[in-house]
Amino acid sequence: GQQLNQSPQSMFIQEGEDVSMNCTSSSIFNTWLWYKQEPGEGPVLLIALYKAGELTSNGRLTAQFGITRKDSFLNISASIPSDVGIYFCAGPIQGAQKLVFGQGTRLTINP
Amino acid sequence: SAVISQKPSRDICQRGTSLTIQCQVDSQVTMMFWYRQQPGQSLTLIATANQGSEATYESGFVIDKFPISRPNLTFSTLTVSNMSPEDSSIYLCSVQGGTGSDEQFFGPGTRLTVL
Numbered sequence: 001g002q003q004l005n006q007s008p009q010s011m012f013i014q015e016g017e018d019v020s021m022n023c024t025s026s027s028i029f030n031t032w033l034w035y036k037q038e039p040g041e042g043p044v045l046l047i048a049l050y051k052a053g054e055l056t057s058n059g060r061l062t063a064q065f066g067i068t069r070k071d072s073f074l075n076i077s078a079s080i081p082s083d084v085g086i087y088f089c090a091g092p093i094q095g096a097q098k099l100v101f102g103q104g105t106r107l108t109i110n111p
Numbered sequence: 112s113a114v115i116s117q118k119p120s121r122d123i124c125q126r127g128t129s130l131t132i133q134c135q136v137d138s139q140v141t142m143m144f145w146y147r148q149q150p151g152q153s154l155t156l157i158a159t160a161n162q163g164s165e166a167t168y169e170s171g172f173v174i175d176k177f178p179i180s181r182p183n184l185t186f187s188t189l190t191v192s193n194m195s196p197e198d199s200s201i202y203l204c205s206v207q208g209g210t211g212s213d214e215q216f217f218g219p220g221t222r223l224t225v226l
Contacts, residue, residue: 031213042203042217043154045112088153092213097142099215101154 002027002093006102014110019076021105023089032072033090033099034063043088047074076107084109113138113206115218123224124194131190132221134204139184142207144215145177149200157202160187194225 006023013019023032031050035043047058049065049072056063060077076083089102114137124130134143145157157177158166166179180188191198201220208214 033214035217040219040222042115042205042220045214045216048214090215097207097211097213098144098156098159099213103153 002029002091002100004089004091004100004102006089006105008105009103010106010108012108012110013079015079015081017079019079019083019107020073021075021087022071022073023102024071025091026070027094028069029072029091030069030094031092032063032065034061034072034074035088035090035101036085037088037104038085046087079107079109081109081111083107112208112216113140115204115206115216117202117204117218117221119221120219121222121224123226126195126225128194129190129192130194130223131188132202132204132223134187134189134218136185136206140206141184141210143181143187144205144207145179145187145189146203146205146217147200148203148220154203157189191223194223196225199223199225 004023004025034047037043047056047063052069053067054065062075064073086104086106088104090099116135118133143160146154148154156169157172158168160166160179160181162181162184178190201222203220205215205217
């Protein structure tokens with residue numbers, strides 16, 4: 001079945017640094033979604049991408065839909081303590097209105 | 112996006128018992144989803160619940176263990192039956208962002224611990 005491989009699994013950075021994480025698949029996805037989950041909360045949708053090559057920003061967050069439709073990237077610029085959490089990529093399974101999720105990238109920030 | 116609430120937010124249960132989790136949405140939605148998130152893991156879809164029809168379960172999940180109700184367009188319940196410690200997880204409901212949309216919006220989750 002369609003699977004998403006997310007990397008890195010965890011990141012430990014200093015406040016103010018930029019962050020980059022990615023999500024890849026052997027299958028084509030027509031939509032890429034990026035979520036953030038904080039402790040004790042459900043995932044919150046950050047960015048949705050619908051078109052190959054699309055680059056979309058949400059504040060300090062920027063995500064790109066890979067041109068091959070098999071990957072996506074999320075960048076966070078000038079990280080701050082509230083960026084701490086787990087970031088998940090997700091995409092719809094072809095032919096079904098349901099999502100598959102990556103394994104997540106756990107972001108830890110040292111002040 | 113829809114506002115989604117879940118009850119209870121957390122619970123500690125004894126093995127062999129059952130717990131019913133409620134999911135309430137502030138607007139009518141066609142498709143609702145139930146996920147399980149085991150400790151330190153990603154989200155795994157349990158089932159899709161549409162109003163007026165039986166839930167559709169994913170491989171590895173069965174109705175006897177996870178019965179689901181969907182009595183109307185704003186509410187759903189998931190029951191975790193005959194619980195064991197392996198059922199300790201966060202259970203999340205989500206809703207489709209709009210007809211035909213791939214986006215899903217999640218409730219805050221129910222953290223279940225089974226002793």
